[in-house]
Amino acid sequence: MTIRASIHHQNLDKIFYPESVAIVGANKVSGTVPNDILMSILHANFNGVVFPVSPREKFIAGVKAYKYVIDIEDPVDLAILVFPSSVCHMALEQCGKKGIKAVIIISAGFKEVGGAGIDREKRLIEIANKYDMSFIGPNCLGVINTDPRTRLNASFARKMPEEGSIGFLSQSGALCTAVLDYAQAKHIGFSKFISFGNKADISEIDLLYYLAEDEKTKVILLYLEEVSKGKQLMLAARDIIQRTGKPILVLKSGRTSEGASAAASHTGSLAGRDDICDAAFEQSGIIRCYDIEEMFNRAIALTYQPAPRSNKVAIITNAGGPGVLTTDAAIMQGLSLASFNETTSQLLKKHLPATANTKNPIDVIGDARADRYNAALSAVFNDPDVAGVFVILTPQSMTEIEDIAKEITVVSEQFDKPIYTSFMGESDVAPGIDILQRNKIPHYILPESMADAFATVWQFEQIKQKEWFHETFVDNVLFDKAHMVFTNVNAKNQTYITEDLSSEILQAYRFPLPQMKMIQSQQEALNVAETIGYPMVMKVVSNDIIHKSDVHGVTTDIRSPEEVRLAFQTMKFLMEQEAPNAALKGMLLVQQVEQGIEAILGIKHDPSFGHVMMFGLGGIFVEIYKDVCFKVLPITEQEAWEMVSSIKAAPLLKGARGTNPKDLAAIVDCMLKLNQLVIDFPQIKELDINPLIIHNEGKGCHVADAKIFINLQSELQSKKSKEKQ
Amino acid sequence: MTSTETTERVKKVVAQVLKIDASEIGDDSNFIFDLGADSMQSIQLVAAFEEEFDIEMDEDKALEVQNIADASSFIQSYLS
Numbered sequence: 001m002t003i004r005a006s007i008h009h010q011n012l013d014k015i016f017y018p019e020s021v022a023i024v025g026a027n028k029v030s031g032t033v034p035n036d037i038l039m040s041i042l043h044a045n046f047n048g049v050v051f052p053v054s055p056r057e058k059f060i061a062g063v064k065a066y067k068y069v070i071d072i073e074d075p076v077d078l079a080i081l082v083f084p085s086s087v088c089h090m091a092l093e094q095c096g097k098k099g100i101k102a103v104i105i106i107s108a109g110f111k112e113v114g115g116a117g118i119d120r121e122k123r124l125i126e127i128a129n130k131y132d133m134s135f136i137g138p139n140c141l142g143v144i145n146t147d148p149r150t151r152l153n154a155s156f157a158r159k160m161p162e163e164g165s166i167g168f169l170s171q172s173g174a175l176c177t178a179v180l181d182y183a184q185a186k187h188i189g190f191s192k193f194i195s196f197g198n199k200a201d202i203s204e205i206d207l208l209y210y211l212a213e214d215e216k217t218k219v220i221l222l223y224l225e226e227v228s229k230g231k232q233l234m235l236a237a238r239d240i241i242q243r244t245g246k247p248i249l250v251l252k253s254g255r256t257s258e259g260a261s262a263a264a265s266h267t268g269s270l271a272g273r274d275d276i277c278d279a280a281f282e283q284s285g286i287i288r289c290y291d292i293e294e295m296f297n298r299a300i301a302l303t304y305q306p307a308p309r310s311n312k313v314a315i316i317t318n319a320g321g322p323g324v325l326t327t328d329a330a331i332m333q334g335l336s337l338a339s340f341n342e343t344t345s346q347l348l349k350k351h352l353p354a355t356a357n358t359k360n361p362i363d364v365i366g367d368a369r370a371d372r373y374n375a376a377l378s379a380v381f382n383d384p385d386v387a388g389v390f391v392i393l394t395p396q397s398m399t400e401i402e403d404i405a406k407e408i409t410v411v412s413e414q415f416d417k418p419i420y421t422s423f424m425g426e427s428d429v430a431p432g433i434d435i436l437q438r439n440k441i442p443h444y445i446l447p448e449s450m451a452d453a454f455a456t457v458w459q460f461e462q463i464k465q466k467e468w469f470h471e472t473f474v475d476n477v478l479f480d481k482a483h484m485v486f487t488n489v490n491a492k493n494q495t496y497i498t499e500d501l502s503s504e505i506l507q508a509y510r511f512p513l514p515q516m517k518m519i520q521s522q523q524e525a526l527n528v529a530e531t532i533g534y535p536m537v538m539k540v541v542s543n544d545i546i547h548k549s550d551v552h553g554v555t556t557d558i559r560s561p562e563e564v565r566l567a568f569q570t571m572k573f574l575m576e577q578e579a580p581n582a583a584l585k586g587m588l589l590v591q592q593v594e595q596g597i598e599a600i601l602g603i604k605h606d607p608s609f610g611h612v613m614m615f616g617l618g619g620i621f622v623e624i625y626k627d628v629c630f631k632v633l634p635i636t637e638q639e640a641w642e643m644v645s646s647i648k649a650a651p652l653l654k655g656a657r658g659t660n661p662k663d664l665a666a667i668v669d670c671m672l673k674l675n676q677l678v679i680d681f682p683q684i685k686e687l688d689i690n691p692l693i694i695h696n697e698g699k700g701c702h703v704a705d706a707k708i709f710i711n712l713q714s715e716l717q718s719k720k721s722k723e724k725q
Numbered sequence: 726m727t728s729t730e731t732t733e734r735v736k737k738v739v740a741q742v743l744k745i746d747a748s749e750i751g752d753d754s755n756f757i758f759d760l761g762a763d764s765m766q767s768i769q770l771v772a773a774f775e776e777e778f779d780i781e782m783d784e785d786k787a788l789e790v791q792n793i794a795d796a797s798s799f800i801q802s803y804l805s
Contacts, residue, residue: 027763055761056745086791087758 004129008206011134014102016145016192016210018077019048021154022069022100024091025083025107026052028060033106034082035060036156037142044153044160051076069094078102080142080154085109088138089123096131103128104154105137111198112139121200128201140197141173146190147216155195164189165303167217169196169207171225179223179292187437188296191216205229205236208248212240219302220248221295227252227277230609234284234632238468241285247302247460249287251295252277273606279630280609283639285463287456294452297444301453302460304440305418308387311458312338314380315361317392318368318399322424323361326390326447333455337361344383351375366396370403374411381415388418390450395428405432409439418457420450471634474509474676481508486681490713495685497708498541499548500588506689506706509673512666513703514591522568526561528589534559535592538567539705540575544582546707551578556592593702597652597662598691600628601670603678605685605711611678613671617649618691625649633678640671653694662694666701685709726804731778732797738773739793742766755792774800 021041026034041050042061051072052065059065066072069079069091079095081088085107095103110121121138128135136143142155146163153160157180166188170176173195183190191214194207204222211217220240227233237248254274281288289295313335317323327337337360340348348358352372357363362380364372373391380386391408395401401423412419420442423429436443444450482505489497497505500518507513515532518541519525529536540553548554552574555567568587575584598618606612609632616628629646631639644653644664655661670692678684686709694701732752740747743760756762762770771787774780774796780803790796 027761029763055757055759056743057761084757084764087755090755090758 004201005206005209007132008134008202009209011101012202012206012210014077015104015134015136015143016152016214017147017150018102018152020051020074020076020078021046021048021152022051022053022066022072022076022079022095024053024069024079024081024095026054026057026060026065028054028057033156037080037082037106037154038063040142040153040155040157040160044151046152047148047150048077048152049074069100070098072098076100078104078154081105081107081138083107085117085120085138089120089127092124092127092133092135096127096133101131101133103133103135104140104142105135105197106140106142106156107137108139110138111200121198125200134206135201136194137197138200139173141170141176141195143195144190144193146192155193157193159184161193162187162189164191165216165218166190166221166299167192167194167211167214167219168221168223169194169204169211170223171196171199171204172223173197175223175292182292183296186296186300186443187434188300191218199228203229205232208233208236208240212244212246218246219299220246221299222248222250224250224252225254227280227608230277230280230606230632234280234286234609237281237284237286241464242468245464247287248285249289249295249299249302250281251289251292252281275628276606276609276612276630276632279612280632283632285460285466287460294449297442297449297453298456300440300442301418301420301457304442305388305420305457306416307461308418308454308458310387311335311455312385312387313390313454314338314340314383314386314388315390315392316364316373316376316380317361317394318364318366318373318396319392319394319424320357320363322392322394322422322447323363326392326422326451327361329446329448329451330390330454332448333451335451335455335458338380338383338385338387340380340383341385344379347379348376351379366394367398369398369400370407373404374407377408377411377419381411381417381419386417388420388454390447390454391419391421392447393421393423393429393432395423395425401429401432402435405435405441408436408441412441418454420444420454422447422450469636469638471675471679472637472640472672473679474672477510477673477676477680478508479680482677482681486683486710489710490683493712494543495710495712496543496546497710498543498585499539499705499707500541500585502687502706502708503703505677505708506703509677511670511673511689511703512700514593516588516590518586518588520586522565525564525568525587525589529558529561529564532589532591536564537590537592538564538571539588539590540571541585541588542575542579542582543585545579551575551582558592590704593693593704594695594699596693596695596699596701598704599667599694599701601667601674601689601692603633603674603684603687606632611682611684613643613674615643615667615671616647617652621647621649633675635671635675637668637672640668640675643671644668660696663697663700667692667694670701670703681710683710683713685711726801728797728801731801731804732793734777735774735793735797735800738777739770742769742773750793752794753792756796757791759792770796778804780804 023038026038052060053069054065057065079100081091083091088107110117145152176195211220315326356365362376422444423432433443485501485505517528536558538555602614611633613631616622621627627648629643653662689703689706691704693704736750790799
């Protein structure tokens with residue numbers, strides 16, 4: 001933990017559980033942020049003392065006001081700054097002098113507006129550092145703590161939400177108010193509700209750790225517009241899930257390039273590539289959600305009900321069609337229908353009419369009243385094969401909507417198995433839904449959402465059980481040899497490493513490369529060809545040519561000395577024509593490897609998550625289907641195997657339609673060597689092995705072409721010093 | 726006009742616009758932080774200074790001025 005993180009850890013309790021709060025910049029004007037925040041605190045029955053601080057008012061809402069925060073005689077735990085941004089630093093400085101350690105800065109006009117706003121935000125950070133203060137914001141809605149011990153609504157949200165077990169963190173303040181309104185309609189409660197704005201000081205990572213320790217929070221939801229410290233977020237999430245078993249659901253906007261651009265202008269942030277974000281979240285156990293409804297559908301399942309012990313569900317419905325829809329949705333989500341034992345079958349037959357379907361999905365028939373639902377529920381809950389129950393209701397003239405909802409509530413309390421409901425419709429079923437929601441029975445408009453929520457909880461159970469391995473190290477490599485190449489390239493101020501030198505690096509790390517040699521003349525080519533043997537490939541090598549095939553710089557399938565001569569002369573001529581300014585280092589003669597499946601294995605450096613490995617099959621698979629997978633480095637051997645299996649074209653590698661299975665172990669071996677290479681040489685900015693030719697099982701694979709781009713050491717050092725600042 | 730005279734007239738205008746006692750206003754008083762001016766009053770202050778001193782100021786720059794001393798210097802630059 002860094003020093004600042006440790007300070008935040010100490011100060012965060014003062015933000016959520018203060019005994020005294022100063023609203024600095026308060027006024028009497030109803031409908032303004034300073035006044036509304038003061039009123040929110042007063043109306044929420046805050047269990048503490050409130051001090052309005054206003055340059056001009058003596059009293060606000062009957063509460064004595066102070067000109068300056070330093071005028072308050074009593075100690076103050078939390079200050080909420082609502083002054084315009086131009087004077088926030090003055091208020092914060094006084095808070096520091098007063099000894100206040102926890103601050104929420106609501107005011108906007110900082111990093112998000114650029115220019116002078118960036119400097120104003122830096123000034124706040126400097127003051128906070130000087131006094132060991134921690135602040136949330138600026139540019140935020142504020143925070144809410146529903147814990148009855150405190151009941152703090154330090155925000156300008158319209159209402160105090162119900163008490164609950166969901167901790168909600170949001171980078172967007174406006175989204176918070178929409179979420180509060182949405183949640184109120186569904187009786188969804190919160191433990192803590194936090195808008196963290198520009199996260200200039202306290203970040204989402206500090207808040208995640210706080211909620212992890214918060215006994216009132218069972219499930220953590222996070223809305224992010226940018227991931228600025230991806231690696232730290234991953235480590236925090238994995239640590240929290242492992243230690244506390246609390247799920248973390250993240251809604252990350254900016255999925256499209258247009259959306260990312262909007263997010264950047266909105267918060268002054270830089271968005272990373274979305275599929276890398278997906279991979280990183282999956283690697284760290286974060287449940288990624290794609291809209292608010294999906295997030296809350298899953299959150300209520302995780303919060304309200306016990307986790308299922310398996311993926312087997314029983315479906316109870318009073319209508320055939322919805323029963324089929326639910327079955328389809330369940331199967332599509334990887335769930336399966338439970339098989340009832342004899343006792344359950346007998347009970348169902350005994351209590352349901354002859355026309356009812358007593359097999360799963362159970363159809364209690366359209367005229368079913370509460371007693372039939374009760375009988376079916378009790379029977380299936382007792383069945384050992386049933387891990388959870390889906391209850392569907394459609395409103396017929398005789399359907400006892402409210403009674404059935406009450407019955408579900410009563411029966412579910414008797415069993416330690418989850419129950420999810422879908423009362424289909426809107427107007428007629430509304431009173432029943434209200435009963436379910438008030439009693440914390442998850443309700444879903446669509447069976448698909450119900451199945452998704454169950455599957456999410458079940459998958460999270462698997463994540464919790466997952467054994468997290470440490471990264472796999474490869475030690476039989478020639479570090480010094482590779483180091484020498486990197487040093488020489490760096491000394492020449494080159495950022496592109498040509499194929500001959502890239503191959504030297506990869507050879508040092510024991511990658512499977514075909515025989516190859518650089519030549520300078522036609523005669524040398526002929527001599528070397530005898531050593532390497534036919535068929536072979538000839539490639540031009542130049543620091544100025546990155547894409548060799550664009551300048552006809554590659555000739556394959558050379559099978560005789562005559563073809564060597566022809567290739568040499570032709571390529572030299574074409575080079576002079578098509579790239580007259582390129583300095584030719586020579587030609588690379590490479591043994592032509594046997595045919596196999598072509599794959600791409602690469603590394604890129606992501607600004608949020610650091611080095612990321614990419615794997616996919618070549619040709620149309622990558623170009624048209626974009627069938628690639630990513631993992632954030634470092635990876636474990638287990639994750640390398642997951643990469644190989646997770647591409648859609650994996651069946652081709654495993655041997656589909658009578659073809660031989662390919663050497664998957666050789667791919668994994670290359671991945672782990674690549675992982676090690678990047679750990680040892682973090683200056684690698686981009687590395688492409690394209691193609692990696694994969695042979696049949698037991699025959700290995702070959703690197704047929706590779707290129708590496710690096711950051712110069714001087715650039716890295718200047719970047720590091722900027723980060724330190 | 727001396728800078729002291731300008732400052733005193735600035736204080737008088739501020740007291741009138743913000744409806745506060747001139748004795749509460751110091752040379753370093755910040756319009757917002759110390760005197761509680763809101764955004765509307767900041768604009769009113771600029772207009773009142775222009776009228777008082779019969780000058781026309783760059784409004785954007787005038788709104789950046791935060792305290793009495795700076796306002797006095799800013800106005801002086803138009804008077805000289």
